[in-house]
Amino acid sequence: MKQKFPGLFLYFLLAIFILNLLQANFTQLLFDEAYYWYYAKDLAWGYFDHPPMVAWLIALGSVFFEGELGIRFLSCVLSIGTMSIIWVLVDHPKKRDYVSHFFVLILSMTLVHAYGFLMLPDTPLLFFTALFFLAYSYFLKNPGFLAALFLGIVMAALMYSKYHAFLVIFFVLLSNLRLLSNPYAWMAVAVSLLCYGPHFYWLYEHDFVSVNYHLFERPNRPYEFFDFTLGYIINLIAIFGLTFYWIYQALFKNNDDGLFPRALRFVAYGVLIFFLVSSFQRRVQTQWIIVICIPAAVLVYNYMLNHGQTRKWIFRMGLLNILILFFLRVGLVYEPLFPVVFETHGNKTWTKEITSQVGDIPVVFENSYRMSPMFSFYSGNISFSLNNVWYRENQYSIDKTEETVRGKRVLYVSKYLPDRDISFTMPDSTLFYGVYKDPFISYRKLRTEIINISSMDTEIPVIFDLYNPYPFAVPNDELEFGLALLDSYKQLIEVIPIKAEPSEDYSPLIASEAHRKFQFLMPELPIEEVAYVKIVISENGLRWGLNGIKTEID
Template identity: 45%
Template sequence: MPSTFSKRFLLYLGLLLGINLIQAGLMDLIYDEAYYWHYAQTLDWGYFDHPPMVALMIKISSFFFGGELGVRFIGVLMGVLGYALLWKLISHPEKEKYINLYFLLGLGLTLVHAYGFFTLPDTPLLFFTIVFLLVYKSFLQKATWLKALAMGLVMAALMYSKYHAVLVILFTLASNLSLLRNKYAWFAVFISLLAYAPHLWWLYSQEFVSIEYHLFERPNRAYEFADFTLGYLVNLVALFGLLFPFFYAALFKQKLPKGDRFNRAMVFLSYGIILFFFLSSLNRRVQTQWMIVMSIPMFIITFQWLLAKSNWRKWAMRLGMVQLVLLGYARLWLVFPVLLPLHYEAHGNEQWVNDLKEQVGDKGVVFENSYRDAPMYAFYSGANTFSLNNLMYRRNQYSIDGSEAKLQHKDVAYLHGNWNKKADKPIHITKSSGKELKGHYIDNFESYRKLRTYVVTEGTLPYNPGEEITFSISNPYSESIPLNKLRFGISYQNQFKQICENHGITVSAPEGIDSLKPGETIGFRAQLPLAQMKNEKYKKKKPSYFKVLISENGLLLGLNGNNVPLH
C-alpha cells in the first residue's frame, strides 16, 4: 500500500478484511447470491436480470476457495479496497486526524457495510463508482489520453456491474457539460462503448430480453402513497441508519460549488439520484439497494463537512459507535440465529438442502416457480436443478440458459409448493423459515419452456372477443415437438400487467402440420376469448393486455409470449 496510508488506517483495514472474510466463510448463502452463483457456472457476456460482472467475481472467487467463501472472496476484497480508495478521494489536509470518524461513518452506511461480505451486483457497482470518481477527479486536474482510456474502461466496468450505473455517468456529465466539448471525454466514451460492445451484442442476440423485462414486462400495481412514496422516503433514511441526520444536513447545507467541479459532481450525483428515484416512486415501489450509489458522494460531502463542525462531529462519533455496535450484533446474529428470535434468509439453507437430498437421493430436482430454491439446492447438493416458470411467476435466467436440457428426459423430483397432486411417493420437507416444499417424482421429465409465441400485430389490437388472431410459434429446440403434447391458452392482464384471468383456446394449425420441427416457426390461428372480469378489482373493465401461452405434457401454462396491448 502507498505511504499515504497511516499504520492506524492499515490496521483498521486489516481488521475489517479479517472480520469480513470470517463472516463470508461462516454464513450460508442468501438466495440472490445462490442465483448469481448459478450465473457463474456458465460465464457469458450477459444474464437475464443483470450484466455479467457479479458472475465473473464469483467465478474468480471459486479459483481460490470452495463453499461460501468461493462465492464471496472477490467481493470482500472489493469492499475493503473500496474503503481505501474512498479515503484517496478525500482532499482535506487534516483528514489524518479523523480516521476514527472516517471508519465510523463509512461502516455506518448500512448497505455499503453489508456488501462488504455479501456478493451481489451492487458490490462491484459501489467499488467501480469509487474507482470512476477517483479517475474522474484526476481527469479534472489534467486530462490526458491515458486518463481518458482509464475512464472509458472504468465506465464500462460500471455498466458491466449493474444497469443503474448509467445514473452515475449521466449525473456526473450533467454537473460538467463542458465535457461535451472535450476530445478526451469523447475518447473515453468511445473506449467505454467499445469495451461494452460484447454485452450489447449479447442483448441483441437475446432479443434485448433484460431491457424488455425490466422496462415493459414487469407487473406493477396502482399507486399507493404509503408503499411507494412514503416507502421510498423511509428507504432514504435506512441507507444511513442512525446517522441519517448528519448525511442530509451536510447535503442540504452544501452550496453548489462553482469552481470545484469534483464536489459539484458529488452534489449533482446525490440530488440527481434522490430526485430520479422520487419520480420513480410515483409509479412503482423503489427498492433500497437501487439508490445505494448515492451513499458514495454523500459520504464524501458529509465527512468533509463534519471536519469543520466540532459539535456535529462529536455527536456523529457517538451515534456512529452505537450504530457500529448494533450492526456488529446484527452480523453475529446472521451467523448465530439464536441471538435474535427472527429468521433471516441465510439461516438454515444448507440444512433444508440436506433434508431434501436425503429424500430424493441423486435425482435432479425441478422447482416450480423458484429461481431462488433451484440454485440454492444446486450449490449445496451438487445436483442439476431447473426452475420451471409458469404464468403465475416471472421469466428469469432459467428461461434462457441450458438448465432445462440437463434434466430433459430424466427421472426427476418435481417440487411444486402448494399445488396438490396425488402421488405414490410424495416429497415433503419444511424449511427453518416454516415454508413447506412439496412434490412428487416424474419419470422421463419433458418440458418446452423455451417455445416462444409472437402475435402478428402492428401495435395495439382492438378487444373484439370472438375475432380471429394470428400468432406464430418458434421452436428453438434440436428436436421435433408433436402438437398433441401442447395445449394453448390466453392470459388477460390489467393496465398494470397483473393477471386478471386465463382461458384455454383451440388453435388452428396449417394443414398437414402435426409437429414443430427444430428451428421452425409456424403460424397459427385462434379466436380471442371473452374476458369475464369477475374479480371485483377488475369488474366492468376490459383487459389491457393479453399473451398467448403454451402448456406441455399437462404442466401449467408457461411464459411463452410477450404482452400484447389491447384497446
C-alpha cells in the same frame, strides 16, 4: 504508502478485511448470492437480470477458495478497496487526525457495511463508483490520453456491474457540460463503448431480453403512497440508520467549490430525485439508491472535519449503528440472535431434507430461481426453475439448464401440488411438496405472438405465430393453449383455455426453428380490466408457461 494512508488507517483496514473474511466463510448464502453463483457456472457477457461483473467476480474468487468464501472473497477485497479510494478522494489537511471517525462514518452506512462481505451486483457497483470518481478527479487535473483511457475503462467496468450505473455517469456529465466539447472526454466515451461492446452484442443476440424485462415487461401495481413514496423515504433513512439526520444535513450543507465536489453533489442529489420521481410509479428497492453512499461519504466526511458538532454526533450515533449491525452480523450465523428467520438460516438443513429422501436425482422447482440454485449449491444436484405465467422470466428461461432435466426422472417441487411423494418445510415454516415425474418433459422456450387482434370480435379468428427454437421437433399433441389476461400493470388476471387449430396444413410435429400459424376464436373477456393478452402453453400437463409476447387490446 504511509504518505497516503496513515498506520492507524491500515490497521483498521486489515481488521475489517479479516472480520469480513470470517463472516463470508461462516455465513450461509443469500438466495440472490446463490443465483449469481449459478450465473458464474456458465460465464457469459450478460445474464437475464444483470450485466456479468458479479458472475466474473464469483468465478475468480472460486479459483482461490471453495464454498461461501470463494463466492464472497472478492467482495471482501473490493470493500477495502472502496474504503481506500474514498479516503484518497477526501482532500482535507485534517483527515489524518480523524481516522476513526472516517471508519465509523463508512461502517455505519447499512448496505456499505453489508456489502463488505456479501457478493451482490451492488458490491462491484460501489467499488467502481468510487473508482470512477477517482478517475474523474484525475481527468479534471490531468486531461489527456492516459486519463481518458483510465476513465473509459472504469466507466465500462461500472456499467458491467449494474445498469443503474448509468445514472452516475449521466449526473457527472450534467454537472460539467463542458465535457461535451472536450475531445478527451469523447475519447473516454469511445473507450468505454468499445469495452462494453461484447455486452451490447450479447444483448443483441438475446433480443435485448434484459432491457425489455427491466423497462417493459416487469409487472407493476397501482400506486400506493405508503408502500411506494413513503417506503422510499423510509429507505432513505434505513440506508444511513441512526446517523441519517446528520448525514443528510452535512450532505445538503456542503458547499465546497470546484468541479469535483459539484460532480459529487450532482450524483447524490440526482439519484435521490430520480428515484423519488420513480416512487410515484413503482416501489423503489433500498439497494437502488446505494450509489449515493460514495459521494455522500466524501462530502459528509469533509463537512465533519470542518464542523465539530456534526463530527461528534455522527461518531456517537455511528457507533450505535455499528453495534447494531455487528449484532445482526452474528445473528446471520447464529440463528437464535437474529430477530426473525432470515434467508441465511437453515439452507443446508432443507437441502439435506430433500436429498435424504430423493438421493441425487435432479430437482425441478416451480417458480423459484431462488431455491433452485441454493439447492444445487448445497447438494451438488442438478436443479431447474420451471417458470410459469404466475411468476416471471429469469436466467433459467434463456440458458440451457432445461436440457439437463428434460427426459429424466426428476422430483417436481411446488407449494400447490394436490398429491405428493415427499414434503419438506422451509425455515420460515412454508410447506413444500414434491412429486416424481418420469420422464419430465418441458418446452418452456416455445414462443408465441399474436398477429391479428385489431378487433375483439368473437366471430373473427385470431391468428398467432408459434416459434420452436429447439434443435428438435416438438409434438403438437403435447401442447395445450391458453389466453392469458393481464391488467394495465401487466399483472395476471386469469388464463382461459382456448382451442387453437393450425391455420395451415396440419403436421403432427413443429419442426426445429420453424414457425407455425394457429388460429382461435376470441372468447368473451369476463373482466373489463383486461389491458393485454398473450398466448401461453401448457406442455404435458404442466402449468401455463411464460411463452407469449403480450399484445395490447382496445
